[in-house]
Amino acid sequence: MPTEVFKIILAGPRNVGKTSLLRRYLSGRFEPQYTATIGVDMNVASLDFPDGKVVLDVIDLAGQQSFISLRNRFYQGTHHLILVFDMTDRPTFEEVPKWYDAITQGACPSPGMHLTGSLVGNKADMVQKLALTSQEGQDLAELLSMQYFEASAKTGQNVSEIFLHAAISCRMTLQSLRQSKQV
Numbered sequence: 813m814p815t816e817v818f819k820i821i822l823a824g825p826r827n828v829g830k831t832s833l834l835r836r837y838l839s840g841r842f843e844p845q846y847t848a849t850i851g852v853d854m855n856v857a858s859l860d861f862p863d864g865k866v867v868l869d870v871i872d873l874a875g876q877q878s879f880i881s882l883r884n885r886f887y888q889g890t891h892h893l894i895l896v897f898d899m900t901d902r903p904t905f906e907e908v909p910k911w912y913d914a915i916t917q918g919a920c921p922s923p924g925m926h927l928t929g930s931l932v933g934n935k936a937d938m939v940q941k942l943a944l945t946s947q948e949g950q951d952l953a954e955l956l957s958m959q960y961f962e963a964s965a966k967t968g969q970n971v972s973e974i975f976l977h978a979a980i981s982c983r984m985t986l987q988s989l990r991q992s993k994q995v
């Protein structure tokens with residue numbers, strides 16, 4: 813059975829829950845203690861499909877400004893972007909276009925592959941503190957041609973869906989690339 817490997821970037825401002833989402837997906841756990849990611853963290857998630865395996869190399873970037881140059885180097889060759897903001901912190905939502913531009917400019921996916929992605933509003937469990945409407949999130953995602961998810965690393969809401977969507981979009985892009993080369 814074939815194995816396909818894709819590079820996924822998990823990005824967004826600090827403290828929005830990027831590391832918590834990934835940790836929840838990989839270990840099923842949520843740790844409320846905050847520990848800032850230093851530089852960059854690499855993790856591997858593997859998903860089995862009936863016709864093959866998908867390995868996602870997930871790069872969890874630190875959100876701190878001082879890591880900007882380090883981040884740029886890691887954007888190269890990205891297949892899929894998971895852009896996270898905090899649903900209780902409106903400025904993190906407003907920063908999304910800036911993050912999107914920086915990453916799509918630096919991503920340079922392999923020839924013929926285009927960057928797919930999802931916009932993730934995290935901390936959806938904090939219903940009393942939500943700082944934007946679902947419609948606003950949805951509209952921005954549409955504008956950026958991304959899939960929109962409202963998620964919670966705390967409850968697990970939509971967490972596996974985000975990574976499944978990543979694997980499926982990367983596979984579909986690769987398949988259409990192969991088909992276009994056969995014609």
Ligand SMILES: Nc1nc2c(ncn2[C@@H]2O[C@H](COP(=O)(O)OP(=O)(O)O)[C@@H](O)[C@H]2O)c(=O)[nH]1
Nearest residue numbers: 826827828829830831832844846935964965966
């Ligand atoms: N209530 C709630 N808190 C969260 C959620 N995800 C992360 N957090 C908390 O937000 C803080 C930042 O999380 P972290 O994953 O380190 O954010 P990162 O800087 O984007 O990697 C931590 O205190 C987490 O416990 C969530 O879905 N719900």
Ligand SMILES: [Mg+2]
Nearest residue numbers: 830831848849
């Ligand atoms: Mg982190």
